[in-house]
Amino acid sequence: MSNTAHDDDWVKRPADASDGTTCTAADYERMYAESVDDADGFWAEQAARLDWIEKPTRIAGWSYDPVDIKWFEDGKLNICHNAVDRHVDAGNGDRVALIFEPDSPDGEGRTITYAELKAEVVRMANTLKKLGVKKGDRVTIYMPMIPEGAFAMLACARIGAIHSVIFGGFSPDAIAGRVEDCRSDWIVTADQGLRGSKVVPLKANVDAALEKASAKAVLVVRHTGGDVAMTEGRDHWYQELSADVGEECPCEPMNAEDPLFILYTSGSTGSPKGVLHTTGGYSVWTETTFRYVFDYRPGEIYWCTADIGWVTGHSYIVYGPLQNGATSLMFEGVPNYPDHDRFWAVCEKHKVNIFYTAPTAIRALMREGEGHVAKHDLSSLRLLGSVGEPINPEAWRWYHDHVGGGRTPVVDTWWQTETGGIMITTLPGAHDMKPGSAGRPFFGICPQLVDNDGHVLDGATEGNLCITRSWPGQARTVYGDHERFIQTYFSTYPGKYFTGDGCRRDADGYYWITGRVDDVINVSGHRMGTAEVESALVLHPKVSEAAVVGYPHDIKGQGIYCYVTLNAGEESSDDFAGELRQWVRKEIGPIATPDHLHFTPGLPKTRSGKIMRRILRKIAENEFGSLGDTSTLADPTIVDSLIEGRQNR
Numbered sequence: 001m002s003n004t005a006h007d008d009d010w011v012k013r014p015a016d017a018s019d020g021t022t023c024t025a026a027d028y029e030r031m032y033a034e035s036v037d038d039a040d041g042f043w044a045e046q047a048a049r050l051d052w053i054e055k056p057t058r059i060a061g062w063s064y065d066p067v068d069i070k071w072f073e074d075g076k077l078n079i080c081h082n083a084v085d086r087h088v089d090a091g092n093g094d095r096v097a098l099i100f101e102p103d104s105p106d107g108e109g110r111t112i113t114y115a116e117l118k119a120e121v122v123r124m125a126n127t128l129k130k131l132g133v134k135k136g137d138r139v140t141i142y143m144p145m146i147p148e149g150a151f152a153m154l155a156c157a158r159i160g161a162i163h164s165v166i167f168g169g170f171s172p173d174a175i176a177g178r179v180e181d182c183r184s185d186w187i188v189t190a191d192q193g194l195r196g197s198k199v200v201p202l203k204a205n206v207d208a209a210l211e212k213a214s215a216k217a218v219l220v221v222r223h224t225g226g227d228v229a230m231t232e233g234r235d236h237w238y239q240e241l242s243a244d245v246g247e248e249c250p251c252e253p254m255n256a257e258d259p260l261f262i263l264y265t266s267g268s269t270g271s272p273k274g275v276l277h278t279t280g281g282y283s284v285w286t287e288t289t290f291r292y293v294f295d296y297r298p299g300e301i302y303w304c305t306a307d308i309g310w311v312t313g314h315s316y317i318v319y320g321p322l323q324n325g326a327t328s329l330m331f332e333g334v335p336n337y338p339d340h341d342r343f344w345a346v347c348e349k350h351k352v353n354i355f356y357t358a359p360t361a362i363r364a365l366m367r368e369g370e371g372h373v374a375k376h377d378l379s380s381l382r383l384l385g386s387v388g389e390p391i392n393p394e395a396w397r398w399y400h401d402h403v404g405g406g407r408t409p410v411v412d413t414w415w416q417t418e419t420g421g422i423m424i425t426t427l428p429g430a431h432d433m434k435p436g437s438a439g440r441p442f443f444g445i446c447p448q449l450v451d452n453d454g455h456v457l458d459g460a461t462e463g464n465l466c467i468t469r470s471w472p473g474q475a476r477t478v479y480g481d482h483e484r485f486i487q488t489y490f491s492t493y494p495g496k497y498f499t500g501d502g503c504r505r506d507a508d509g510y511y512w513i514t515g516r517v518d519d520v521i522n523v524s525g526h527r528m529g530t531a532e533v534e535s536a537l538v539l540h541p542k543v544s545e546a547a548v549v550g551y552p553h554d555i556k557g558q559g560i561y562c563y564v565t566l567n568a569g570e571e572s573s574d575d576f577a578g579e580l581r582q583w584v585r586k587e588i589g590p591i592a593t594p595d596h597l598h599f600t601p602g603l604p605k606t607r608s609g610k611i612m613r614r615i616l617r618k619i620a621e622n623e624f625g626s627l628g629d630t631s632t633l634a635d636p637t638i639v640d641s642l643i644e645g646r647q648n649r
């Protein structure tokens with residue numbers, strides 16, 4: 001099986017892809033042209049699918065110089081109304097909104113209709129109100145993948161509070177930093193989470209975080225029933241506190257530009273940034289992208305395997321599907337528990353029609369052989385999706401042929417926390433696919449490739465991926481630090497949004513994402529700043545200096561390779577390497593566990609003291625034959641000793 005990408009390796013879209021509602025090739029061309037030539041008209045029409053308390057008359061109101069992004073700015077709406085109440089009001093309260101599939105196949109699942117979802121969200125919203133949460137307040141959500149996580153997000157949106165969801169795999173220190181950064185006085189969590197039968201001590205992590213940060217109240221959902229400590233006056237059991245709240249809670253009228261949520265994400269420098277999304281544009285963007293990309297048809301079961309702690313969970317487990325009245329499956333567990341066929345067992349059990357996952361999961365399951373797939377009846381699957389990192393053609397083929405039985409289109413969706421929703425993808429009825437290529441820009445998206453000096457590159461070419469015009473789902477700012485927002489995204493190539501990704505465009509106008517061009521790495525679809533791992537390493541009292549780079553990893557996409565210099569007199573050993581790995585896990589979380597620790601007496605630096613990462617990357621990739629010019633190094637001999645000690649052989 002070839003793993004090289006080819007520009008002319010076409011996979012045809014299904015001939016019967018159109019049932020009359022699907023976007024066809026001709027529709028795409030017409031609508032794309034309209035979305036660019038008449039953005040106001042196009043987005044006013046898309047927005048009209050939602051309920052507005054006050055319909056917007058001003059549609060696109062943005063500038064990249066100065067950076068000021070607004071959409072639908074005189075409109076008023078509430079995304080919780082559009083995701084929940086609207087469907088109940090339309091007589092669809094009996095439709096299933098959420099299916100909960102627990103960690104263990106023997107655990108207790110749950111099916112929640114839109115009417116039940118409304119009652120649950122109202123209960124959560126009134127409980128938050130009882131704790132004093134008001135419009136504009138920040139609420140941290142640190143939850144396992146259980147329906148209460150979605151209830152909490154929707155409840156915040158309902159009352160106008162700004163949610164900040166933190167992935168359940170993050171450490172107490174990471175929680176503390178985020179709680180402090182957005183001054184969040186409330187935290188919603190659970191006693192414990194379950195992943196592959198392992199217990200995740202969520203409440204205990206919050207307790208540890210609150211030794212460093214402060215919060216007025218912690219709302220604890222009882223989930224596993226495990227023993228947890230409760231601090232009198234601060235901690236409250238959700239099930240108890242919510243017992244007597246009212247059954248009414250109106251949706252707060254929100255201006256389109258009122259904040260909806262903060263989501264922390266990694267960049268090339270500094271600590272994670274709180275990316276801010278606002279109400280109107282994000283609502284329209286997630287509703288529209290979900291509808292077209294997944295070509296959702298009423299009654300279908302849709303499953304996105306992401307965690308609600310990441311943007312994919314926000315946009316494509318909760319807000320996108322629910323605004324479309326879809327049935328969204330939430331899975332608490334992991335792909336390999338109790339066995340490597342769990343994903344396929346769940347697809348068969350719930351007759352999943354649309355399945356959306358990450359390449360890292362596909363590669364890991366591919367390694368276990370197709371026998372696990374063949375055991376299950378996957379004939380319900382109609383559409384497959386991929387997200388989070390480039391998918392190599394071999395994994396794409398395996399996914400398409402074995403999981404999709406060769407029938408289903410695969411949408412490879414490129415986007416980012418900052419973009420709010422899908423930006424580049426094929427559309428199932430409109431485009432033939434090329435394994436390894438994300439495809440074509442979504443409506444309203446104007447990608448541009450530029451060289452390192454900012455010159456625009458035309459035609460078939462490769463360069464740095466920028467977007468020249470705003471779209472409704474674009475992040476508006478970094479919470480509390482607009483200057484950082486401008487610096488990070490709009491200063492490298494003034495007047496354009498810079499994505500941080502490298503990209504190739506072929507002669508057919510298809511885009512091939514080549515990966516990050518900055519110091520961000522993508523490990524199993526989790527985005528991480530190498531600077532964050534370096535800060536964690538140098539916090540250890542024995543470490544003097546650290547440099548972290550990514551290297552290609554068969555399953556994870558990228559692995560974490562750490563060069564570490566110890567303080568004078570300290571010795572490295574296998575035990576110490578183990579201790580340092582644990583240290584990083586404790587500082588950031590298990591997702592940041594180093595794959596390779598390379599102890600070295602020094603790092604390659606220029607005479608001005610700048611670490612030459614290019615060299616470190618090459619050695620980590622085990623490609624030290626082509627190190628390029630090393631003559632500007634202060635001490636060129638260090639290179640030979642680094643090659644000698646390389647860990648990835």
Ligand code: WTA
Nearest residue numbers: 387388389390412413414415416417513527
């Ligand atoms: C990468 C996840 C190639 C990319 C939605 C981007 C991808 C970063 C794809 C954002 C894809 C995401 N093909 N690369 N289909 N999707 N990426 O913010 O490098 O967690 O910049 O958002 O993931 O990661 P984030």
